[in-house]
Amino acid sequence: MITTKDLSIALQSLNRARSYATTIILTLGITLGALVTLFNLNYQLLAAPLPYPDEDRLYVVNGNLYQNKQLRLENNSQYPALVEIYKNDSFFESSALVYFWEDVVRNLSGSPRVNVSYVSPEYLQLAGAPLALGRQFNTDEGLDSRVPVAVISYQTWEQMFRRNPNVLEQSLQFGEVDFRIVGVTAKDFIEPQIYKQGRQTAVWLPWDFNDTQIERRNNWRGFLPFRMLTGKLKPGIDPASAGHELSTLMDAQYQAALAGRSSSVERSVEYRLTPFANKILADSTTRTLMVMGGTLVLLLIACANVTNLILSRAAKQQRTMAIQVALGAHKKHIFFALLCEIGLLMLGAALLSLLLALGSTEVVKMMAAEQIPRIQELTLNWQTLVFALLCALLLALFFSAIVSRQINYRALNQMLQSSGKGSGVQISPLIRKVLISSQVAMTSLLIVASLQIFLQANRLINQPFGFPLDSVQVMTLNIGNLRGAPTAEREGYLKAIRQRLLEHPKVQNASLSLNTPISISRPLWTTSLSHDASRQSPVMAKTTVVDENYLSILRMPLVAGRHINAAEFSDNNRMILVNETLAQQLEPSGEVLGKRFYWRGDRPYQVVGVVRNASLPGKKEPARLFVRGINVSYPLLVLKHKPHQPLSTTEINQEFAQVNRQYKVSELFSLEQARDLLLSNDRVSVWVTTALTIIALSLAAIGIFGVISYSVQLRRTELGVRLAIGARPATIFYHTLIDSLIPVVIGIALATLVVVPLALWLEQSEFSIETSLLGWLLPPLLIIGLTASVTLLSVWKIINKPAVYALRGTG
């Protein structure tokens, strides 16, 4: 067996070949490091249990609305239904109401907007939230108790209170209520992000204080987003059948509430149980698994490089091996010596890979916190450690086996006898060709895939939106305790606010609205338009209330008709604008100008203009409806500011304060920021695919250069002879290039065999990935160009000197 002596001999011999050892450890260490990082990430996502007690029994309950058996609203629940399920104890061991919202803290300077979650006391228990200070909510603070207490997150404590130990004596003001802080969650508490990836709660408040209006709380006909129920199923209860039973119960209530209203539409509700894990992961693992596939291919490309290096070294060590054989070494001795050396190298690579994985995991955590779920939990698992070492072991066995096969032990025996003449051991031409072909095939595959994703993402990133994005800021307004004030009064305030802003030196124009085509946190409001008062076959549309300035600030052009003007706004005119998609859906001809449709109430609205479709990246433009009006409960302001002079939250709040101190900026963003957020996934894709392509190409370049320069070195004398009998340098280059290109072309052909069926499948599959010609042609051209340069580099020393130098290579 292998002894420590063998190991120390191997170490010494590697020490003498330091650049060889370094190259191998770096090549494999870096690529294995990438693979290990992604293994760790995917393991975390797919296999590691969620860090919550009985995580496999935790479910989210959300409502879906069906109209004529078609899904109309997803993840929107009836408020009373959630409360009823909460009170029903036949399915859940424990359940909790939760509502994800945001609000501004009024008693802190700058009135910061924070993520607020309204919860019943069980929520933090279900999540097993450990505390740094104080306590969780207790049962006295449950439903209908209206005790104003708050639990804050560790980050909030850190950022807003500078970790003041007396924070428990302080309070936070939301609206007109002061909430006494009773607890701070521990630093290591990772909130289950069941609502939205990357959203972290800053403050938990009791459910009672959520902003749902009183009349809506008992309305079975209203469907509301952001509110859901979470619960731990009793052991042995099947989630599907629980969902079924709950749906039946809730639908009965819904039908009762609908009773007496004549409608041709058949409506029903469904409440479904979704495991926490599914909610948290969503569909994020497709991409992380794809990137892991990419890194695996990188590792394989690197393996081809290393095979070449190890074989060349074995070829060089022939004489030493021959002497060992002559001195009585057996085949297995030679094999073990090889294994020792290779094993040490692989161990080095594995350690380096773990070190890199440790570092890159931190980088991934920083860069992709918004894109990848559960990323805060990420650390190197012991499973990852085992994976890295296992990879190293497999690689060591693989390389040793390959080298051992290449060594002809019988030839070794004869080598010394024939006075070192005869060709001994070289890397056989076949192996050289296989190395190049396989490397090229893998590189082509990886680059084709990367390039297609890159081009797709890049196309999205550079796609124009259909309207300019510069110099426009959007803000949502928090209205504090004005929630209960009369509509006319709130409308007056908003108009005054707009007027004040117009007088601000940086502001060019302002519009009161409900949403913009690019929305950040607000889901779009969906309503329907019908051709007749009976509301048969309604057409659904994303709806925005607008004033007369909206379209001109957003610079959304009209394709027909006109905008509603200021005078008409003040009247009670029933006028609407539609976008091209909606026009098409209302009338297949698209001719809707002047036509009347039923929206709300019993009098029709007339279409006065058709707005050109926006084109949001990667999304089909939905039907959009623009109705005149002011939303006084969830107001939104669109500001056109002077070029490069955006307003700050403080500046805007100062203006608001002049009108009414209750108005605060909740969220402020520019359209450009909204776009960047929308495209952040695509930017990550561009980043990852560029990195993969560059690494793959560099590895392939190094590998192909290694093999080709080795072949050229072996052919040195032969090329010298050819030069001597009158071959011109260009001719030599040309013939060498043809020789090198044969395995390259074979590799490209192999890749094509894999890629073409895959592409055909992808094009007709649901992914409907648009492939581009450039994406197909560029990789082979790149690789052929690479081979040409690498060949030139290899033969340069031969063809750029008088023939005699190559000829003398014999001696």
Next chain:
Amino acid sequence: MSKPILHMAGITKVFSTEEMETHALRGVDLSIYSGEFVSICGPSGCGKSTLLSILGLLDLPTSGSYQIEGTEVAQLTLSEAATIRNEKVGFIFQSFNLIDELSVYDNIALPLRYRRNSIPKSEADKKVKHCLEKVGMSHRASHKPNQLSGGQQQRIAIARALVGNPSLLLVDEPTGNLDSHNGDAVMEMLRQLNSEGTTLCMVTHDPRYADMAGRQLHLLDGQISAPQPIKEPHEMAL
């Protein structure tokens, strides 16, 4: 006397390495006439192979003038040198230098393949077959070089050197790797070629073979020591 096909004046060759400079040739003046058989001898390391390399444009001189058939060739580009090598010079090496992967036929045909103005296939075939016949190896055309004996390989090398009708045949120790029997046969073949009009310049250690040449040059420390009177080709010793 006929015109010299090549003329060298003041040719020097310096090899510079990091540690030292080696003056392999220190001012060689030499003319070779059409149809001549010149032998070059001298002690090991005196610069014989270097001189032959420069004569055959395998290497460039450090200084001096070199004309082949009246054209200055001392400072040609590598590519131009290759063309001249291909058209005007034939080489025969001590170690044969055949290409193992190619058949005997293809080895011989190689110089024709590298011709700038390509030769029609049938004509090339005729030339190759003619040369094969000349060296008596027609029956081995499809063999690979390593299936042949040393003497046979050298004959193939001679055929390859002849196939392009060179004005000058450069030969570096053609018998060095051969036993005396094969060596004699090869020398006899060379002598025969010369008598048919081929100009020959040969480096050899063997005084017997050197004597076969019409003119013997002695190289000593990179200089030609004793220029010999030029005999007319037909006066050559047998």
